[in-house]
Amino acid sequence: MNSKSSKPKHIIIIMDGNGRWAEQNGLTRSAGHKAGVKVLRNLIEHAVHLELKTLTVYAFSRENWQRPKKEVELLLDLFISSLESEVKDLHENNIKLNFIGETDKFSEKLKKSMSKSESLTSNNSKLTLNVALNYSGRWDVYKALLSIIDDMTAKKITKNDVDEELINTKLSLADYDEPDLLIRTGGEKRLSNYLLWQIAYTELYFTNTLWPDFNTDQFDLALDWYTKRQRRFGKTSEQIEKNKNA
Numbered sequence: 001m002n003s004k005s006s007k008p009k010h011i012i013i014i015m016d017g018n019g020r021w022a023e024q025n026g027l028t029r030s031a032g033h034k035a036g037v038k039v040l041r042n043l044i045e046h047a048v049h050l051e052l053k054t055l056t057v058y059a060f061s062r063e064n065w066q067r068p069k070k071e072v073e074l075l076l077d078l079f080i081s082s083l084e085s086e087v088k089d090l091h092e093n094n095i096k097l098n099f100i101g102e103t104d105k106f107s108e109k110l111k112k113s114m115s116k117s118e119s120l121t122s123n124n125s126k127l128t129l130n131v132a133l134n135y136s137g138r139w140d141v142y143k144a145l146l147s148i149i150d151d152m153t154a155k156k157i158t159k160n161d162v163d164e165e166l167i168n169t170k171l172s173l174a175d176y177d178e179p180d181l182l183i184r185t186g187g188e189k190r191l192s193n194y195l196l197w198q199i200a201y202t203e204l205y206f207t208n209t210l211w212p213d214f215n216t217d218q219f220d221l222a223l224d225w226y227t228k229r230q231r232r233f234g235k236t237s238e239q240i241e242k243n244k245n246a
């Protein structure tokens, strides 16, 4: 019998497929993105119900700036309006909101909305929702490297202090458990420059379901799949079984 993984502490999600969903339904891409926001809202509620601890969702990649200007503007406007309409509810449900990514690239209005939501919810403890906006996994590692170089130049640390643990502390999500489960909707089996360093031992779940069709039942299927994984971290199955029964 396989030893089973317990409930994931940290789930990361690549919410992909809004555009194709819209096309299949004869709608505009804008309608697809709006439907995507609704799905996220439902899943957050579900995650609270399941007592999950941390969700980290990819909302806008650094590469997404390359989309047509109109779509980029639409997405940025949607982030502002969604934040304004949802933050009160998130706060009332004891959810902490946190943004990761190069957020200084955004308009003053969006930045203000983001920092207001972060400070309003900063002491909440039920679930943390990290939203990756203008995020890139390579940027994350690059920024960690620069910070280490700065610390060395300022003689706060020496080369001997530089190890994996120190690098971890310099990355986005340093304060959270390592991601246990990655879910990508929309059929693509790639990472699209999402968390790279952090997913060294994450279980990867890919589904063809387009994000606006991803409902709580499908989320539960992903969780079921996860609980059947045997996470070995380099060890043998026998070692894992032995420890489990010890």
Ligand code: IPE
Pocket: 015, 016, 017, 018, 019, 020, 021, 059, 060, 061, 064, 075, 186
């Ligand atoms: C994901 O859906 C949302 C963002 C990237 C912002 P897409 O817009 O990538 O949808 P597809 O992949 O074109 O269907």
Ligand code: IPE
Pocket: 014, 015, 016, 017, 058, 059, 060, 061, 064, 188, 190, 192
């Ligand atoms: C990844 O989706 C980014 C987000 C979900 C925000 P994309 O649709 O942009 O990824 P690629 O371009 O297909 O790799």
Ligand code: MG
Pocket: 016, 017, 018, 186
């Ligand atoms: Mg896509």
